[in-house]
Amino acid sequence: MALLEIENLTVEFDTVDGRFRALDGVSYSIDAGEVLAVVGESGSGKSVAMLAVMGLLANNGHLWADKLEFEGYDLLKLTTKQRRQIIGKDISMIFQEPIASLNPCFTVGAQIDETLKEHTSMGRGERKTRAIELLDSVGMPESKKALKKYPHQMSGGQCQRVMIAMAIACKPKLLIADEPTTALDVTIQKQILDLLLDLQHESGMGLIMITHDMAVVAETADRVIVQYKGKKMEEADVLSLFENPKNPYTRALLSALPENATGDRLPTVSDFHLGDGGAA
Template identity: 60%
Template sequence: MSLLKIRNLSVTFTTSSGPFRAVDKVDVDVRPGEILAIVGESGSGKSVSMLATMGLLPWTATVTADEMSFDGRDLRAMSGKARRRLIGNDLAMIFQEPMSSLNPCFTVGFQIREALRKHTSLDAKARHARCIELFEMVGIPAPERRLKAFPHQLSGGMNQRVMIAMAIACRPRLLIADEPTTALDVTIQAQILDLLTGLQAETGMGLILITHDMGVVAETAERVAVQYAGQKVEDQPVDALFDTPHHPYTAALLAALPERATERHLPTIPGVVPGQHDRPAGCLFSPRCKFADDTCRTIEPPVQPPELGLALCHYPLHAPQEAKA
């Protein structure tokens, strides 16, 4: 049974120049204890789809879905009070920018204790002890002293660890990590990823890792969902995706990895992601795809069967000849 199940999720923002669909008919499935990576270029709707799940989008966003459930509970029908009991407790998120997510007016210890006060029955002494335990879990030295620090007094890596500690404070069943290593140096990135995967293995929680770094995906994920221009274009186990990508966009992403380069210059994907006013009538990737024909440019592509990676494509790569016919 899926821990998180989303069907046909769409998010449309109201802008001064008209409506803009940032997420378009996306499906998401995460099983208990699974690590799912969601990858794609900036602007592909990765973060927006998860913020919609958390109920954290602004009033300018219109969210629709045929199904949006967590552990069998319908998120669409939940009252605000019920959702607040769930978010931060069973379902938690690590945001992309810790300095803009932490409140600069309060110490980091106060902010974690507040989460514990809202979602647990621990008394003040027990909440303090839990904060020290959490800081030790995420590798923050001298936890007693650091609990009294304000966000600006800590480094970016330390603030990211504080965000992780806050997210796991109530032992969530599903943790969403949105670009958790952005703006961190390489050594700190490796430490944060090891920390997340170690916590996932230790607690058995589900983990959604939002990233654009395919190297991170290869090292940590079990399954990969690829998004492009708001649509999910492929979904495969990580080994199968790296070995036999079925969507041309996925193949182009993998070909651009430095370790896969066979020539002096890295291959690139020509063109840009379509925006609000230049979305093609057919496949959204068709203006940049070397395999595209008139069918691709004029007719919306079908979703291929699981054995072809659920690729959103008229002509999936590495397909049997009979499937192409």
């Protein structure tokens, strides 16, 4: 049985101009121990599917699916209380913009403690020890002092490490990383990616990497989902995708990589006249 199964997931949002379909009949799954990359340009619906899984769609969002299951649990039928027992414990998510995702009014230690208090039976002292261990595991310098800091007192890379520490605090079975290296410099990007992969290998959890960076896909993924305008264009193992892409949009993405430049300028997606796309 797959760890997470999504079949024919559609998501729409109410707007002033009517309903906007952000995700259109997307299906895929992930197994324990697998790294799945979901790739596509901004607006392709990559994050929307994961927010639907987490139950975090905005109030104007509506979703339908033939199946949305985690370890056999029907996420469409869970009550709010039942979902809270899974989300943050068995399924965790690292959000974009870590500084914006952390609460500026509470210290790092308080925010990690809240996660542990919600999902474990640890006492206060045990939770503090665990918080220090978590910060140490993500390479946070002076972890004991970091517990007392507020997000604005830390760099972007340090805040990202805090987000990862919170996400892995309860040893999740599935970790969703949404553009985990956005706005970080190249050195920190590699450190974060290496950290996520090390954690994934050590624990055997499933890892969904949401990105528009094909280099990240090549470095991290076992399998790749390519999305465009809310639809799944292609699904393949990472080697097949790079060596023999089937869909025009996938070929457009790969052609836009600097190393594939053949003329005076890089091609863009618009050069491929994709229209609304179509799955391969």
